[in-house]
Amino acid sequence: MESATRRPGGQVMGDLRRLFVGADYPPGAPTSRRWPRIRLLMSPVLLLALIGLTSAAYEYLSDNRNLGGGWSILLAVAGTAPAALMARRPLAAWRIGFAALLFGTTGYVPTESWPWNPVQILALLAVLWFVALRADAGVSVWCWLFSLLPVWVYVPNAGNAWGVTVLLAAIMLVGDQVRRRRRSQRALAEQAERSELEQARRAVLQERTRIAREMHDVVAHSMSMIAVRAETAPYRVAELTGPAREEFTEIAASARTALDDMRRLLSVLRQADDPALTAPQPGLAELGTLVDDARAAGVDVHLAMELPMRPVGEAAALTAYRIVQEALANAARYAPGARVDVSLAADEPGLRVRVRNGRPTGRPARPPGAGHGLVGMRERVAILDGELSTEATGDGGFAVTALLPDGGVH
Structure with missing residues (x-):
């Protein structure tokens, strides 16, 4: 009970320590494959923008404050440096920006509207946005409070200080909501991925x-x-x-x-609801009936068989039948209106089965990849130590080819 009562306070202090000396929040995974290339192309543009902002801050300080050139350069760089780090290291960027807030009022004269130069103010607002997007809620609250501390100390107008307080609160709140929404979306995506993997395992x-x-x-x-x-x-x-x-x-x-x-x-x-198998397993002799049924369902099927005089093993014949059956079903679902060619030939290693459909002329009933038919084909071929290849054809169709060693039971 004692550790439970101390936990909230310990969490609060832990968030405070992380804000100043803790580990930073690294950027998340890119949402698009193009992002690394876009970032590479944008890097020179961002570098020129930072140089331009630093030059603008230096000119502002040189024109409005009685500072030496070295001190003006230091304050200008300190004010814009957080902008270079905020996307990858938001806490480090805020630490530099916070230090610049404390010392950026050097040479401040009452004729200026704010104790800090405009470039520094804009850079700090951007840094706070990135902190809110990445940091935990407790760290964001501490960041907001400490960012307001120099405002209430150095800003002479209380009305301006209150306005900044509301502005920073709005930035942190909106950023935190965006962070929570992104986290929820990632959690849902991961859950959906796990569900798909579980369904695939169950199908196998x-x-x-x-x-x-x-x-x-x-x-x-x-x-x-x-x-x-x-x-x-x-x-x-x-x-x-x-x-x-x-x-x-x-x-x-x-x-x-x-x-x-x-x-x-x-x-x-066997499962409790599995029906008992009373009919013999199908083989090559039943392929004609299977093709006739597919034609009756509206599939344009053409069957060609070049089989040896010797009998084909029962296991290979059953596997060939199931492959043709599943391939015809896939063609009916995903390639309506396409011509389907089914060929069986006796090669030297065994029995070769090929089912190829052309480009569909109608709209598929389901999107490609919605079922697990190919999974079943691979499992059946693997049992016989055979080979299975599936590929899209150049004319917009799809082909399934299986080589079944004829070493099954006769």
Whole structure:
């Protein structure tokens, strides 16, 4: 309880220490990629502006105060130097400006409207704005109070002092509100980015679960064939010896055990609301039906297949079907009215699948990148150690190419 009661006072003093000797507030990340180039181009202009302001302050001091040339130059530089630092080091700029306020009244004569030269006043107002944009609220309050101290000490007219007080308060309040708004926008942007990343991770996990369920059917079919062939071998091959019969029996038992283990694993991956898969997994034979359905939905699809005489592995065939299915769905969403060419060919490494759509002639139903179809394609191809490439074409279309090693289960 004692530490809790001391915390507000400690925070107040901590803000005061930071104002004078604490770490500065570095500039935030640029809001645009063009900003570094713009700043590089503007640097010579800003340098000339600072030189011009310093020269104007020197002329004002030389004309209105009985000072030596060296002292006039020092006060002119001290009054404009904060403007050179305020964008990157606002606290350091204010410290220099505050010192210039204390000593900038040297040589002041009553004929002048203010104890400080106009350039120094404008530079300090700009510095206070940057402090309000970067500093915490407590630091800004201390900055406002100490900036008013020389005003109430040196300004002879109380009305002018009150006017400056209101002006500085308005600058600090508006700057603080802008800072809070920017911080809220950054927090919302970070939250949205985290939400998108979480959705992407969830999509990957869901797609992997779906792939695992489908691959279970492919592997289970092959394991069942192994078990059946091992169990029936003694009846199909009459010359088997006793040890060979026992070996086939053990192979069949191991296959059945593996099937049971796979079913248990699938039950862990299955969600409560997942429907049971009763139909066999699709393959290359079902591509014609898939293309016909897409044509019936209004997609201009053209299918070309150059397959080998030997059967294609079930895993590769299933993956090829899903890639074509997702690519056609993406073309219907993001490239309405475009021609879609689907080609499958047997290359030396395996099965090559390519789906290419032309430039859309209608307005997309959803903006590109709104779904996770490409994520699913990459996950499926990665399981087979294949290759997937996606790219925009020169005519405004999009192409998906997959190379699937035909080492799957037949």
